[in-house]
Amino acid sequence: MIVSYSPGEFNEDFPHIPAFSQTLNYSMGLFEGMSAIIGEKGISLFHPDLNYERLQWGVDFFKLPYKVPVEKSIYTVFKLIKLNNYHTLPKGTRIYVRPLIYVRNTYVGLTPPKEGEIALLHAISPMGKYLPVPEEGIKVWIAPLPRTLPFAKVKASSNYQLSLYARRLLPEGFHEAAFLNAQGKLVEGSGENVVVVKDNTLYTPKEDSLPGITLRLVLMLAEEMGLSWEFKSFTLEEIKQADALFFTGNAAGIVPIGLIEKDGTTYQAKNDFSLVKELQKEYDKLFWGQPEQYHVFMEEFLGENDSFQVPERWEKIKEENISKLGMHSKYSSI
Numbered sequence: 001m002i003v004s005y006s007p008g009e010f011n012e013d014f015p016h017i018p019a020f021s022q023t024l025n026y027s028m029g030l031f032e033g034m035s036a037i038i039g040e041k042g043i044s045l046f047h048p049d050l051n052y053e054r055l056q057w058g059v060d061f062f063k064l065p066y067k068v069p070v071e072k073s074i075y076t077v078f079k080l081i082k083l084n085n086y087h088t089l090p091k092g093t094r095i096y097v098r099p100l101i102y103v104r105n106t107y108v109g110l111t112p113p114k115e116g117e118i119a120l121l122h123a124i125s126p127m128g129k130y131l132p133v134p135e136e137g138i139k140v141w142i143a144p145l146p147r148t149l150p151f152a153k154v155k156a157s158s159n160y161q162l163s164l165y166a167r168r169l170l171p172e173g174f175h176e177a178a179f180l181n182a183q184g185k186l187v188e189g190s191g192e193n194v195v196v197v198k199d200n201t202l203y204t205p206k207e208d209s210l211p212g213i214t215l216r217l218v219l220m221l222a223e224e225m226g227l228s229w230e231f232k233s234f235t236l237e238e239i240k241q242a243d244a245l246f247f248t249g250n251a252a253g254i255v256p257i258g259l260i261e262k263d264g265t266t267y268q269a270k271n272d273f274s275l276v277k278e279l280q281k282e283y284d285k286l287f288w289g290q291p292e293q294y295h296v297f298m299e300e301f302l303g304e305n306d307s308f309q310v311p312e313r314w315e316k317i318k319e320e321n322i323s324k325l326g327m328h329s330k331y332s333s334i
Contacts, residue, residue, distance in 0.1 A: 002083040004122040007072040008308070010083055013123070016104075022113065023102040029157035030058040033250040034097035036081060036124070037295075038089055039288050043081060044295035045097070046287060048074050049318040050213045050325055052099070057327050057334075058154040059101060059118075066101065066118035070318075071301075073099065073120065075308045078298045080124050082306065087298070089126060096127035096251070100157075130191075130251035131175055137245075137258025137271060138175035140189065141166075142236075147179035147187060152208045153334050163190035176247070178260065181208045185233040192247035192255070196234055197275055199243070206231035206333045214248040214283075216331035217294075220324070221282045227275070231333060236262060242269040246276050253287070254280045293317055 005016040022028040032051040037044055052070040059066050077097050081087050086095055100121040103113045131138060143166035149159050166177035167190055177190045186194055187205050193212040196203040202222050204215060219229045239245060245257040256276050260267045289295050300311035327334055 001123070001125075002080060003124075004076045004080060006119050007069050007076045007122070010076075010079065017102060018104055018106045020106055020108050021103050022105055022110075023157070026110070027156075027158035027161070028062075028103050028113075030055060030062070030101040030155055031157060032097075032099045032155060034077075034099065035250060035287070036077060036095040036097055037288060038087075038091050038093040038095075040091065041289060041292070041297070043078070043087055043298040044289055044292075045074060045077055047213060047217075047294045047321065047325075048077075048296060049321050050216075053322055053326050054155065054211070054213065055099060055101065058156065061151075061154050062156075064101070064113065064118050065115040066120075068101075068120060071310050071314070072308065073122065074296060075301045076122050077124065078301050079306060080122060081298065082302070084124065086124065086126060094127055096125050098123045098125075127251070129253075130249075131247070131255050133255055134258070137256035137273065138247075139173060140176050140178050140257050140260045141171055141174040142260060142262035143169065143177050143179050143190075145179075146182045147208065148182050149208065152187075153211060155210060160191075166190050174261070176255075180236075180262075183233075184235055186236065186239070186260075187233075189247050189249070189252075192249035192252050194257075195246050195248060196239065196242045196269070197244040197246070197272075198241065200227050200275070202227060202229035203232040203234060204229070204333075205233045207233060209333055211327060211332040211334050212248060213325070214250055214253070215333075216325045216329065217286060218248050218254065218279055218283060219331045221279055221286075225278065225282070236260060236267040239267050239269050243272045244276050245269045246273075254283055294321065 001013045003013045035046045056068045105117045181187050187208040193215040247255040256273045303309035
């Protein structure tokens with residue numbers, strides 16, 4: 001597999017991370033999950049402007065001396081697709097894209113990394129559905145440890161130790177784990193935002209949860225469908241009064257939740273998934289390129305002999321998308 005350890009550079013997949021790297025030793029890293037698709041109009045990358053904006057927001061939060069080269073990174077993703085021959089895969093294929101900010105310091109300790117010691121890795125892989133989507137919804141297990149993360153708003157690598165822990169403990173028959181905070185409120189799945197539907201209104205937690213991009217798109221779509229939404233936390237008992245419950249995420253998409261179990265007790269909404277299915281249908285249109293506002297295409301960034309180029313429409317759609325759906329938009333939970 002060909003990967004990129006810095007935008008515009010391409011290598012065989014072997015370690016380029018020093019043994020004393022703060023990423024390797026202390027989980028000092030930030031990442032994104034993105035999707036490239038092979039659709040009717042070619043190969044495209046889904047909302048990269050929003051992903052790289054969130055990545056830069058996390059870099060700035062941690063005061064790391066790095067500026068994400070957004071356009072060069074998009075070019076790098078498309079170039080990796082060609083170098084790995086994924087462009088020959090059939091229509092309908094989804095390719096998972098992993099940008100990772102990492103530290104390549106060569107010294108021991110917790111000294112803040114200097115300029116030049118931060119880098120951006122990209123790796124890609126074809127990927128099917130992250131979670132199953134049974135008609136009755138998935139079964140979710142509440143992890144035993146309450147989740148209170150100081151950096152919950154940042155997509156930091158260190159946050160996911162608890163997710164890995166929960167997935168290792170996941171009982172047989174369950175599809176996914178989820179977390180309560182110290183106050184007993186449902187906050188997130190191991191890698192997804194959570195949404196409650198009640199009386200044509202969507203509710204999603206603001207505290208202790210990531211400002212998910214798929215979630216923002218879903219809230220936008222809900223508005224366009226005439227639904228209301230608001231940021232609100234909820235307990236497992238309150239779920240029983242809801243019409244439906246679902247997860248959102250780049251890897252997961254929109255996934256209905258059939259039941260949640262904690263300490264042997266089952267909690268269920270009314271499981272009326274009619275609105276969830278409508279949202280799924282509208283989200284799938286966005287995901288597969290309708291409209292093209294949220295997609296950039298391979299031929300736009302790969303010029304003659306695969307040279308780097310930036311399309312004319314890029315600045316316009318980037319500005320519009322970030323203004324409407326970015327980290328400081330009304331749909332974001334920061």
